[in-house]
Structure formats: structure tokens, C-alpha cells
Amino acid sequence: MRRLSGTDSLFVAIEMPAWPQHVGGLTILDRSDAPDFDFLRLREVLTERLPLTPKFRWKLHEVPLGLDRPVWVDDEDFDVDRHLHHVAVPAPGGMEELALLCGRILSRPLDRRYPLWENWFIEGLPNDRVAVLMKYHHCLQDGVAGASMASALLDFAPDADPPVVPPEDEVERAGPPPSDLELLARAGTSGLLIPLRSAGYLARTVRRGATMLSMVRRGRGMIPARVPTTSLNGRVGPRRRLGLSSLAMKDVKAVKDHFGVTVNDVVLAVVAGALRRYLLERDELPDRPLVTGVPLSTRSAGDSSADNQVAIMAVSLATDVEDPAERLRAIHDSAQGAKEMTNAVRATEIASVGELAPPAVLNTTVTALVRSGLMSRAPTIMNTLVSNVPGPPFPLYIAGARVTGIFSTSIIMETMGLNVTLFSYLDRIDFGLSVDPDLVPDPWAVARGFPRALAELLEAGGLGGLTPVEDPLGLPSVDGTAGDRP
Numbered sequence: 136m137r138r139l140s141g142t143d144s145l146f147v148a149i150e151m152p153a154w155p156q157h158v159g160g161l162t163i164l165d166r167s168d169a170p171d172f173d174f175l176r177l178r179e180v181l182t183e184r185l186p187l188t189p190k191f192r193w194k195l196h197e198v199p200l201g202l203d204r205p206v207w208v209d210d211e212d213f214d215v216d217r218h219l220h221h222v223a224v225p226a227p228g229g230m231e232e233l234a235l236l237c238g239r240i241l242s243r244p245l246d247r248r249y250p251l252w253e254n255w256f257i258e259g260l261p262n263d264r265v266a267v268l269m270k271y272h273h274c275l276q277d278g279v280a281g282a283s284m285a286s287a288l289l290d291f292a293p294d295a296d297p298p299v300v301p302p303e304d305e306v307e308r309a310g311p312p313p314s315d316l317e318l319l320a321r322a323g324t325s326g327l328l329i330p331l332r333s334a335g336y337l338a339r340t341v342r343r344g345a346t347m348l349s350m351v352r353r354g355r356g357m358i359p360a361r362v363p364t365t366s367l368n369g370r371v372g373p374r375r376r377l378g379l380s381s382l383a384m385k386d387v388k389a390v391k392d393h394f395g396v397t398v399n400d401v402v403l404a405v406v407a408g409a410l411r412r413y414l415l416e417r418d419e420l421p422d423r424p425l426v427t428g429v430p431l432s433t434r435s436a437g438d439s440s441a442d443n444q445v446a447i448m449a450v451s452l453a454t455d456v457e458d459p460a461e462r463l464r465a466i467h468d469s470a471q472g473a474k475e476m477t478n479a480v481r482a483t484e485i486a487s488v489g490e491l492a493p494p495a496v497l498n499t500t501v502t503a504l505v506r507s508g509l510m511s512r513a514p515t516i517m518n519t520l521v522s523n524v525p526g527p528p529f530p531l532y533i534a535g536a537r538v539t540g541i542f543s544t545s546i547i548m549e550t551m552g553l554n555v556t557l558f559s560y561l562d563r564i565d566f567g568l569s570v571d572p573d574l575v576p577d578p579w580a581v582a583r584g585f586p587r588a589l590a591e592l593l594e595a596g597g598l599g600g601l602t603p604v605e606d607p608l609g610l611p612s613v614d615g616t617a618g619d620r621p
Contacts (some may be wrong), residue, residue, distance in 0.1 A: 136204070136206045136310070136313055136321075137206055137207040137208075137309050137310065138203075138204050138206050138207075139195075139204050139205050139206070139207070139274060139489075140202070140204075140275060140489070140490075141488070141489035141490030141491070142489055142557070143203060143273075143274040143275075144204040144272040144274070144489040144490075144494060145488065145489030145497065145602070146272070146273040146497045147195065147205060147272075147274050147494065148201070148489065148497040149497060149498065150244065151501070151502060151503045152244065152373050152519045153371050153372050153373045153505070153515050153549075154371065154546075154547075154548065154549065155241070155242070155243070155244040155245075155373070155375075155486045155546075156221075156272075156273045156274065156390075156546055157241070157244070157251070157270055157271060157272045157273060157546075158250070158271065158273055158292075158543070158544060158545045158546060158556075159237065159240075159268060159269065159270045159271075159543070159544040159545075159567075160268070160310055160541065160542070160543050160544075160558075161233075161237055161266060161267075161268050161540075161542040161544070161567065162266065162267045162268075162269070162533075162538055162541050163260075163261060163264055163265075163266045163538070163539050163540040163541075163542075163607040163608065163611065164264065164265055164266070164267065164533060164536040164537060164538055164539065165262070165264055165536060165537045165539050166263050166264070166265060166303050166535075166536040166537075167262075167263045168293060168535060168536075168537070169293065169532075169534060169535030169536040169537075170375070171504070172265070172532075172533070172534050172535060172564060173256075173534040174219075174221045174256040174258075176220075176534050177254075177256050177267065177450045177495070177533065177534070178215070178216075178219055178339075180533060181215065181219070181254060181288065181422060181533050182215050182429065183294070183297065183300060184287055184297075184298065184300060185215070186300050186301050186303070186306045186561055187287040187288075187298065187300060187301075187310070187613060188287055188290070189253055189306050189307040189309075190207070190275055190287075190309075191211055191250055191271075192208065192209065192213050192250055192281055192306075192433070193207040193208065193250060193309040194207070194247075194248070194249055194250050194251070195207070195208075195251065195274075196208040196313070196560075197274070198317050198318045198319070198322055198462030198494075199318065199319055199494060201493055201494040201495030201496075201498065201532070202319065202322035202323075202493050202494075203318065203321060203322035203325050203493055203494075203550060204234070204312065204489065204490075204493075204494065205494070206309075206318070207309040208309050208310060208311060208312045208519060209308055209310060209311065210249060210250055210489060211311075212600055213250065217249055218250065218253050218254055219247070219253075219254050219294035220253060220255045221255075221256050221258075222236065222255060222257055222258075223257065223258040223259035224236050224257060224259040224260060224601065225259070226259070227261075228259045228261055229261070229608065229610070230607075230608060231579060233257065233266060234376070234377040234378065234379055235377075235423075235580075236375065237255075237257075237268050237511070237544070238258065238374075238375045238376040238377045238583055239255075239375075240255055240268060240270065241308055241524040241544060241569070242373055242374050242375045245271075245272055246269070250309075251271060251272035251274065251275055252270065252271035252272070252275065252387055253267070253269075253270045253271075254267065254269055254270075255268040255269075255270070256268070260608055261608055261609065261610065262608060262609035264539070264607070264608050265536070267422060267533070268327075273450060273543075273546060274317050278317075278376050288532065289531040289532065289538070290531055290533065290534075291382075291529060291530075291531065291532070292532065293532045293537065294535065295532070296618050297601060298457045299418060305584065306359065311444070314569075314617055317440075322493070326358075330534070338515065345587050359484055360515065361423060362423070362425075362426045362514070362515045362516060362518065362561070363421035363422075363423045363424075363515065363518070364514075364515045365414060365419055365421060365425070365518060366414075366417065366419055366512075366574060366575075367410075367519060367552050367553050367574060367575060368515050368518055368550045368551060368574070369496050369511060369512040369550060369573075369574050370508070370549065370550075370552070371547055371548070371550070371552060371571045371573075372571055374572050374573065374580060375544075375547070375569055375570070375571065376569075376570050376571075376572045376578050377542075377544060377567060377568060377569060377570075377578060378567075378568035378570065378574075378577075378578030378579045378580075378582035379542050379565070379566065379567060379568070379582060379586040379602045380561050380565075380566040380568075380582040380583070380584060380586065381564065381565050381566065381606075381607070382405070382560050382563065382564050382586060382589055383563060383564075383600075383601065383602035383603070383604050384559060384561075384563055384564055384568070385562060385602050386403045386589055386593060386598075386601060387402065387405075387564060389591070389593070389596070389598050389600070390404075390451060390463070390592045390593060390596060390598065393596040393597045393598060394460065394463055394464065394467075394596065396463060396464075396466075396467040396556070397467070397470070398523075399429070399470065399523055400463065400466055400470055401463065401589075401592065402521070402523060402557060402564070403427065403429070403450060403452060403466050403470065404459070404462060404463040404466050404519060404587075404588065404592060405588045405589050405592070406427070406452065406519075406521050406585070406586070407425070407452035407453060407454050407466060407584050407588070408459060408460060408462070408584065408585075408588025408589075408592070409581055409582075409585050409588050410425060410452065410519070410581065410584070411453060411454040411462075411582050412584045412587065412588070413580055413584055414454070415522065416580075421454075421455075421501045422455060424451045424452055424453050424454050424456075424465075425451075425452040425454045425467050425518040425519070426449055426451055426452065426516075426517050426518055427449070427450055427452055427518060427519050427520060427521045428447045428448070428449060428450075428517040428519070428521070429447065429448050429450050429470070429473070429516060429520075429521055429522070429523075430446070430520070430522050431446050431448060432449070437488075446484045447520075448470075448473040448474065449516075449517060450466065450473050451465065451466065451469040452466060452518075453465035453469070454465050458619055459588070459591040459592050459593070459595050460595040460596070463592060470538075476597045477616030490579045491597075501579055503525065504579065505549060510549050510550065511549060511550055515529075515549075515550060516539075516550075517551065518551065518553075519551055519553045519554065519555065520545070520548075520551060520554045520555070521555045521556075522543075522545060522554075522555070522556040522557070523556075523557050523559075524543055524556065524557065524558045524559075525559055526541060526558045526559045526560040526613045527560065527561075528559075528560075528561060528562075529561070530561060531560075537558070539605065539607040539608075539609075540560070540565050541555040541558045541560050541565055542558065542565045542566070542567040543557070543558045543565075543567045544556060544567045544569045545567075546569075547570070552570055552571040552574030552575050553568065553569070553570050553571075553574070553575050553578075553581070554568070554569040554570075554575070555567070555568055556569070563605070565606050565607075566582065566585060568581055568582055586601055589601065
């Protein structure tokens with residue numbers, strides 16, 4: 136049986152209406168040179184290439200009473216049309232209208248009776264543009280694996296030969312559903328090991344804690360203390376909205392080289408500058424710095440598996456520092472310490488809590504904490520999450536239509552009403568902001584702060600102004616960045 140890993144099972148176990156555990160990828164395409172690219176052509180391409188991503192024809196089979204981790208099984212009645220949708224944005228069809236539609240699509244959980252993904256073909260955009268929104272459950276794969284999956288569906292040239300697709304009898308299978316008796320027997324065996332696993336988990340947790348304290352005493356790491364609570368943080372509801380922004384990779388690298396930091400440091404400084412401005416305008420900027428979680432891939436080189444392999448480190452965004460250059464240096468120092476801490480802690484391997492406790496226990500515990508309000512009243516651990524997914528530096532196409540932008544969206548967790556996920560593509564970085572509108576009513580107010588924050592860093596280094604970025608919809612650029620609103 137193909138049981139879900141502990142981390143993948145955790146994404147399934149903690150899902151609830153206010154916490155849908157799916158992620159999304161919004162791809163905008165120019166079909167000026169591919170006039171036959173439409174919904175039916177996309178359906179044809181997807182159908183032809185699905186054997187390259189066999190997991191997209193598997194579905195969850197849960198253990199009775201949630202006593203053990205679910206298993207993957209083949210969907211013997213797989214119908215691609217259950218997963219494909221054709222819609223259009225309302226006029227005037229700009230980036231904000233597109234983002235609003237995508238936010239509504241991403242507010243709805245996926246149907247667990249079928250493979251956990253959907254694909255939406257979106258028309259009504261200007262300049263012969265269309266968009267494709269891929270929505271899939273996080274238990275299927277992480278962001279790096281998701282980028283690998285997308286590469287199977289995309290081409291490197293408008294007239295590229297299609298990839299070699301394995302014959303049906305060579306496609307990887309999950310297998311038929313096991314009997315409930317078999318699953319319960321295995322759950323019983325697994326349950327006998329829980330005390331031993333718990334003891335090991337506790338011992339490794341204590342060892343990790345000792346490592347953290349030792350590093351802090353030596354000044355080689357950071358444990359965020361007294362993280363401030365802001366309007367970004369509170370009880371999360373089921374609605375989602377998106378904000379989108381794009382910046383030139385050239386500018387980010389120029390800042391990186393001038394200040395001797397990393398691309399990720401500059402990205403975090405851009406997010407920090409935007410959040411600082413957003414909170415200042417609302418008269419809510421706290422005296423203490425905001426703290427973000429930064430997912431790190433733990434995937435080994437050459438590992439092409441589609442399961443989740445990530446660790447999260449906590450980094451100060453130094454939003455209490457007014458000078459943008461000093462803020463960038465503070466973020467760099469915090470990130471370096473966080474990396475050292477994360478690497479040292481990871482030397483003591485520890486299983487995911489999803490491998491320790493049965494899904495029923497996890498779901499009951501999390502549900503009780505949320506419904507009682509205890510989780511939202513607990514001290515804030517992190518204010519937001521910022522994920523960086525690397526993409527290709529060369530152009531991509533689907534059936535001849537050129538990709539002009541790729542915006543990723545991700546999960547929002549309780550007490551964190553904002554998630555920022557960025558995807559690098561060609562000479563640009565595309566930012567996708569996922570928010571709970573009850574906590575962040577206007578995600579564009581944050582998104583518009585990104586180019587301003589980067590401009591401040593360029594000015595601080597005497598590096599000139601912002602480099603224009605091609606607008607994904609072919610509209611005039613505003614302030615040197617992609618976007619159809621000032």
C-alpha cells in the first residue's frame with residue numbers, strides 16, 4: 136500500500152472549512168501566435184500528458200475511524216472532465232478582476248471523492264491573453280515538486296515536439312483500494328508502536344531544544360521572542376483573496392550584489408518594506424519586528440518524488456528599522472542565524488507529528504483548539520509566511536501560447552492571514568499574495584508596496600530606478616512593475 140507520509144497526512148488531517156489545504160498556480164498566457172489555443176486544446180494537452188504525472192490519477196482512501204494515515208489508490212473511474220473548468224472574468228478583465236475570481240475559486244475545498252486537483256481555463260482578459268489556474272491539494276506535492284509537475288505540461292519552444300509519454304501499461308499505479316479489515320489490521324499494528332514512537336519523539340525534541348539553547352548562548356542563532364500580534368494575525372475564515380505583483384530579477388540581483396546578501400534576503404526585505412508601509416498607513420506598526428516563516432526544501436539533489444519535503448525557519452523582518460539598507464542587513468543577519476539554527480537542529484532527525492498520531496487524534500485536537508478560540512488567543516509565533524519557488528530563466532509555452540507570468544498561491548493557517556509565495560521566471564519575480572479578507576481587506580494595498588520597497592533599496596545603494604517589467608496582460612506598466620492599477 137502507498138501510505139501518505141507523515142507530513143502529507145498532516146495536511147489532510149488538519150483540513151477544515153476555514154483551512155483548505157490546497158495551493159494554486161496561476162499561469163497567464165499570450166495566444167497571439169497560437170490562435171487555436173482554447174479550452175479544448177488545453178484539455179487535449181492535459182489529457183495527453185497526464186501519464187507523466189501519475190499521482191494526478193490517484194485518490195485518497197482513508198482508514199476507517201481515522202485510525203491510521205490514508206493510502207493512495209487508483210481512481211478506476213477517472214474522468215478528466217471532473218477536473219477541468221471553463222470560466223471568464225467580468226469586464227474590464229484586468230489583474231484585479233482576475234485575482235478576485237481566482238480567490239473565489241481557491242476559497243472552496245477540493246472534493247476528496249476524486250483526485251485532489253482542478254484546472255480552470257479563464258478567458259475575458261485583454262490583448263489575447265488567457266489564464267490557467269491549477270489548484271491542487273498540498274498532500275499531493277510541495278512547491279518544488281509542483282514546479283516539476285508543471286514542467287511536464289509546459290514546452291520550451293512554441294513548436295516543441297511533445298514529450299515522450301509512457302504507454303498506459305507502464306504508468307505508475309497506486310493499486311486498488313485495500314479492504315477495511317486490512318487497513319484496520321495495519322492500524323492496530325501501527326498503534327502498538329505509538330508509545331515507542333512517542334518516547335523517541337520526546338527524546339529527539341529535547342535534544343533539538345538543547346541544541347537551540349546552546350546555539351543561542353553562543354550567539355549563533357535566534358529564537359524569536361515576543362512576536363507582535365498585528366491585524367494580519369487573528370482567527371482565519373474560509374474566504375480567500377489574492378494580490379499580485381512582479382519585479383525585475385535584474386534589480387533584485389543588483390541590490391544583492393551591492394549589499395553582499397542573498398536573493399532571498401532581498402525578497403524578504405521587499406516584503407518587510409511593504410508590510411512596514413502597510414502597517415504605518417494603518418497606524419499599526421509595532422515596536423517589535425514582524426517575524427516570518429520561510430520554508431526550506433529538504434529535498435536531496437536528484438530527488439524527483441512528489442511528496443512534501445520542507446522545513447520552516449523563523450526570520451526577523453526587521454520592520455522596526457526605518458532605514459531600508461539597515462533593515463536589509465538586519466534581515467540578512469537574522470536569516471543567516473536561522474539557517475545555522477535550522478541546519479543544526481535538523482542534524483537530529485525527528486519524524487513528522489503526522490507519523491506519530493493518527494489522523495483522528497490530530498483532527499479532533501486541532502478542531503477543538505480552533506473552535507474554542509484557544510489557538511487564536513495563543514501567543515503569535517509568526518506573523519506571515521514567505522515562500523520562494525525557483526522557476527526557469529527561459530520562456531515557456533503551452534501548445535504554442537507564450538507564458539507571460541506565473542503567480543503562486545499557498546495555504547493560510549490560523550492566526551496568519553497573509554501568505555506570500557513568489558516564483559522566478561525569465562527576468563522577473565512574480566509575487567502571489569493569499570489573504571483572508573477579514574484580516575487583510577485589500578491585498579493590493581500590500582502588493583503595491585513591493586515595488587516601492589525595492590525602489591527604496593535601489594536608491595539606498597545608488598543603483599538607479601526600477602527596471603520595467605512586462606505586464607502579463609500586455610497593459611502599460613505602472614511605476615516600472617507589472618500591474619494595471621496605480
